[in-house]
Amino acid sequence: MDILIIQLFNSLLYASILFLIAGGLSLIYGVMRIVNLAHGSLYAVGAYVAAWLVGKVAGGMPAVLLLVLLPVGALVVGVVGAVIEPTLLRPLYRRPEEYQLLVTFGLLLILEDVMRFIWGGMPLSAGVLMESLGSIRLFGSLYPTYNLIIIAVGGMAALLLWAFIYRTKFGVLLRATSQDMRMASALGVNVRRMYVQAFALGCTMAGLGGAIVVPGQTAVLGMGQDVLILAFVVVVIGGLGSLQGALIGALIVGCVRTVGIMLFPEIELALLYLIAAVVLLVRPTGLFGTQ
Amino acid sequence: MTPLVTASRTLKPLRLLLYVAPLVLLLLLVPYLMAPYQAYLLSYGLIMAIAALGFNLLMGYTGLLSFGHSAYFGVGAYTAALMVKYLHVTSMELFLVGGLLATLVVTALFGFICVRHTRIFFSILTLALSQVLWSLAYKFFWVTGGTDGLRVPTPSLLAGLVRATSLSYSGKIISYYYYVLACFLLSVALMWVIVHSPFGKALQAIRDNETRASFIGIRVQRYRWYAFMVSGLFTGLAGILWVPLNGLTTPDILWWPFSGKIVFFSILGGFRSFVGPLLGAVAFNYLETYAISATVYWQLVLGGVLVLLVLLMPTGLVGLLSRLAFVWKRAT
Amino acid sequence: MSLLRTEKLHKSFGDTHAVDHVDFLVEQGEVLSLIGSNGAGKTTLVNLISGLLPPDSGKIFLQERDITFLSVYDRIKAGLARSFQLVNLFDQLTTLDNIALAIFARQEKTRQLTTLAENDDAVTHEALDVLDAFGLQNRWDMLAAGLAQGERKLLDVAVAYALRPRLLFLDEPTSGVSTRDKARIMDTITAVVRAGHITAVIIEHDMDVVFTYSDRIVVMHEGAILADGTPDAIRANDEVATTLLGKPATG
Numbered sequence: 017m018d019i020l021i022i023q024l025f026n027s028l029l030y031a032s033i034l035f036l037i038a039g040g041l042s043l044i045y046g047v048m049r050i051v052n053l054a055h056g057s058l059y060a061v062g063a064y065v066a067a068w069l070v071g072k073v074a075g076g077m078p079a080v081l082l083l084v085l086l087p088v089g090a091l092v093v094g095v096v097g098a099v100i101e102p103t104l105l106r107p108l109y110r111r112p113e114e115y116q117l118l119v120t121f122g123l124l125l126i127l128e129d130v131m132r133f134i135w136g137g138m139p140l141s142a143g144v145l146m147e148s149l150g151s152i153r154l155f156g157s158l159y160p161t162y163n164l165i166i167i168a169v170g171g172m173a174a175l176l177l178w179a180f181i182y183r184t185k186f187g188v189l190l191r192a193t194s195q196d197m198r199m200a201s202a203l204g205v206n207v208r209r210m211y212v213q214a215f216a217l218g219c220t221m222a223g224l225g226g227a228i229v230v231p232g233q234t235a236v237l238g239m240g241q242d243v244l245i246l247a248f249v250v251v252v253i254g255g256l257g258s259l260q261g262a263l264i265g266a267l268i269v270g271c272v273r274t275v276g277i278m279l280f281p282e283i284e285l286a287l288l289y290l291i292a293a294v295v296l297l298v299r300p301t302g303l304f305g306t307q
Numbered sequence: 308m309t310p311l312v313t314a315s316r317t318l319k320p321l322r323l324l325l326y327v328a329p330l331v332l333l334l335l336l337v338p339y340l341m342a343p344y345q346a347y348l349l350s351y352g353l354i355m356a357i358a359a360l361g362f363n364l365l366m367g368y369t370g371l372l373s374f375g376h377s378a379y380f381g382v383g384a385y386t387a388a389l390m391v392k393y394l395h396v397t398s399m400e401l402f403l404v405g406g407l408l409a410t411l412v413v414t415a416l417f418g419f420i421c422v423r424h425t426r427i428f429f430s431i432l433t434l435a436l437s438q439v440l441w442s443l444a445y446k447f448f449w450v451t452g453g454t455d456g457l458r459v460p461t462p463s464l465l466a467g468l469v470r471a472t473s474l475s476y477s478g479k480i481i482s483y484y485y486y487v488l489a490c491f492l493l494s495v496a497l498m499w500v501i502v503h504s505p506f507g508k509a510l511q512a513i514r515d516n517e518t519r520a521s522f523i524g525i526r527v528q529r530y531r532w533y534a535f536m537v538s539g540l541f542t543g544l545a546g547i548l549w550v551p552l553n554g555l556t557t558p559d560i561l562w563w564p565f566s567g568k569i570v571f572f573s574i575l576g577g578f579r580s581f582v583g584p585l586l587g588a589v590a591f592n593y594l595e596t597y598a599i600s601a602t603v604y605w606q607l608v609l610g611g612v613l614v615l616l617v618l619l620m621p622t623g624l625v626g627l628l629s630r631l632a633f634v635w636k637r638a639t
Numbered sequence: 640m641s642l643l644r645t646e647k648l649h650k651s652f653g654d655t656h657a658v659d660h661v662d663f664l665v666e667q668g669e670v671l672s673l674i675g676s677n678g679a680g681k682t683t684l685v686n687l688i689s690g691l692l693p694p695d696s697g698k699i700f701l702q703e704r705d706i707t708f709l710s711v712y713d714r715i716k717a718g719l720a721r722s723f724q725l726v727n728l729f730d731q732l733t734t735l736d737n738i739a740l741a742i743f744a745r746q747e748k749t750r751q752l753t754t755l756a757e758n759d760d761a762v763t764h765e766a767l768d769v770l771d772a773f774g775l776q777n778r779w780d781m782l783a784a785g786l787a788q789g790e791r792k793l794l795d796v797a798v799a800y801a802l803r804p805r806l807l808f809l810d811e812p813t814s815g816v817s818t819r820d821k822a823r824i825m826d827t828i829t830a831v832v833r834a835g836h837i838t839a840v841i842i843e844h845d846m847d848v849v850f851t852y853s854d855r856i857v858v859m860h861e862g863a864i865l866a867d868g869t870p871d872a873i874r875a876n877d878e879v880a881t882t883l884l885g886k887p888a889t890g
Binding site for chain 2: 711721731736740741748751756763798
């Protein structure tokens with residue numbers, strides 16, 4: 017029984033992180049119809065920045081306060097996103113959509129080496145943060161406290177995003193722009209600014225995903241490429257462009273992965289990709305897709 | 308009017324061969340003009356060119372961007388490697404037969420699934436399916452060797468006429484180079500005919516206007532499927548030729564950034580032309596080799612080149628060259 | 640036996656009955672104009688008959704063969720063809736290739752991978768004849784994207800014509816074309832169609848064109864057929880005059 021509880025929490029843990037990444041990807045696609053192949057690399061940047069900050073500051077203050085540094089990682093990625101959109105993506109809006117895949121693929125290669133340049137090839141860890149928070153008793157087993165924080169962050173992010181998009185003026189404009197860019201523009205929405213902001217928001221989510229993952233998992237080169245594929249599986253299942261879909265998709269992938277690792281470790285990954293392929297076959301736009 | 312038109316329109320393959328002959332001659336003489344290492348390097352380039360040739364049938368001619376061609380390259384390579392492991396095969400020709408058959412099965416299956424969708428969804432689906440194969444290669448390590456991969460010793464060529472054991476090291480390189488060159492030339496010739504055939508024209512029609520193509524009586528989905536299979540077969544051939552040269556196959560060639568590289572070659576060379584992807588593949592091969600040896604930040608170099616290409620030079624090298632040729636003509 | 644007939648053909652979009660239980664008839668060999676105000680249902684009717692849209696209910700018969708659920712491919716092979724209101728061409732191919740493709744498709748030669756398309760003299764010959772008939776022969780090697788608007792419209796029709804269809808639907812063949820070109824285009828189209836004994840259904844808004852070139856006119860209004868007859872009969876029809884032509888009711 018306790019194993020099941022632990023696995024449940026692990027699923028939620030995994031789902032939280034995936035939701036942040038896939039949600040960002042979906043948000044960007046929903047508003048701008050851009051598929052960012054470098055999205056995983058931005059997640060990695062968030063992880064590296066957070067790990068680096070924690071490493072620099074640790075020892076100077078109670079470890080718990082290091083938690084504050086994690087959002088900084090997310091914000092840095094948001095800023096990077098705000099720079100990328102006008103320089104690399106805006107020139108391509110009028111071109112066939114294949115070109116965005118190419119430019120963002122180039123960006124992936126560039127970011128990979130930028131991270132190598134800044135932080136070298138060695139993995140960076142913020143494990144000190146996780147250790148300092150210890151474990152708590154959960155239905156008879158010990159479970160790292162920090163993991164619960166991740167789950168909480170994931171849940172809060174989902175709620176905040178929902179509120180942001182459905183309850184604020186900015187959210188209304190965002191939804192209007194995603195449904196009909198020309199109409200929104202004709203009604204006075206500054207579409208250019210909306211695009212930069214939406215892109216930056218999506219990147220911030222990815223960065224946050226990386227930042228919160230790093231106390232439990234070291235930041236390594238190539239982590240971005242691994243995670244992007246999983247993010248794709250989530251949005252394929254949940255539907256490109258839908259945050260609801262990203263949430264449900266993340267939960268499904270989280271569960272399948274946890275169950276898979278427990279019961280069928282060899283084909284766990286293949287199973288995920290197969291599920292994605294089946295969903296694409298049956299419902300090409302995903303469970304909640306907008307197209 | 309008609310005789311004039313048919314005369315100027317009729318493709319004269321023999322005449323074309325005349326233009327191409329100097330280049331072919333050059334390629335034939337490479338091992339005599341330069342060190343064996345250059346033949347070795349060029350072998351890789353030509354193999355990637357065959358992969359790009361296949362890829363571009365889908366992209367440039369049918370209008371479908373596949374981000375999963377690593378799958379077919381990998382199927383070709385792994386089939387050869389598995390034939391060595393389980394069947395103790397040492398003949399290159401058998402590798403070709405087995406590898407192409409396996410590639411046909413996989414492309415037929417994947418293609419059938421993917422062509423139901425277009426544009427971004429098609430690309431993502433090809434990506435996802437290729438990663439199914441990657442995860443199988445990675446996880447079933449007792450079959451595929453996992454991350455260690457599978458070794459493939461130099462096979463005998465031309466049904467045993469050329470045996471690896473009877474050659475020196477440079478002899479092996481040079482004989483394999485000629486084998487790859489022959490396969491390259493045959494592939495190029497075959498693909499040239501295909502794109503100029505009624506089938507090739509139908510694919511271009513589908514690319515330009517899917518609705519109109521269906522309204523002249525072309526079964527769009529079916530032709531896309533055929534194109535997918537032909538495309539995958541060429542890339543599979545490249546994989547089969549690659550693995551004896553590399554000596555080893557690992558899951559890296561199934562990992563999705565490798566598909567990105569194949570896309571990269573075609574864009575670099577110019578996907579709207581026939582020779583563009585060939586040029587791009589060979590150029591990329593040299594670019595990558597020298598970038599890797601020049602700096603540890605070679606991905607930055609490649610990524611930068613790709614970004615600049617897309618933003619500034621979307622017609623690729625071929626576009627650049629034809630513009631230069633135009634300027635040259637104007638000046639003289 | 641009529642060439643084409645529909646039986647209570649129906650299509651709604653939400654609350655709007657785009658095509659309202661329509662019985663539409665086309666006789667062999669005639670040039671029929673389908674007119675009506677915007678939204679009357681003309682294009683939807685053609686879309687249903689050509690297979691672009693599935694009907695909600697009703698049937699379509701081509702020479703008494705039920706084609707209601709046939710695929711576009713099967714309908715083309717049965718002898719239907721159409722041109723489009725917004726020009727639909729293979730822009731990156733030459734004018735000649737656009738026509739040649741239709742011929743290759745008609746002859747089921749598009750499966751051939753290993754023969755060279757441009758060396759098929761018979762097809763090239765036939766394609767040139769088609770271009771000649773439509774006055775486009777001098778543009779044979781120009782990319783379709785580079786043609787003038789009137790020429791593109793003509794090519795669009797020519798591609799459909801090259802299929803040697805039994806029934807040809809033309810969706811606004813003169814829209815977006817200058818008045819000077821309109822007559823030229825319609826003269827060409829009707830000459831070719833009559834010479835080839837092709838039955839043509841033309842959706843048109845230009846009343847001069849309609850009354851000059853049609854054997855029969857069918858008027859649609861709000862999804863249903865309002866009137867059906869010769870140009871003279873339609874001209875004399877008061878109901879048509881008020882709903883369509885904007886003339887005040889007499890008496």
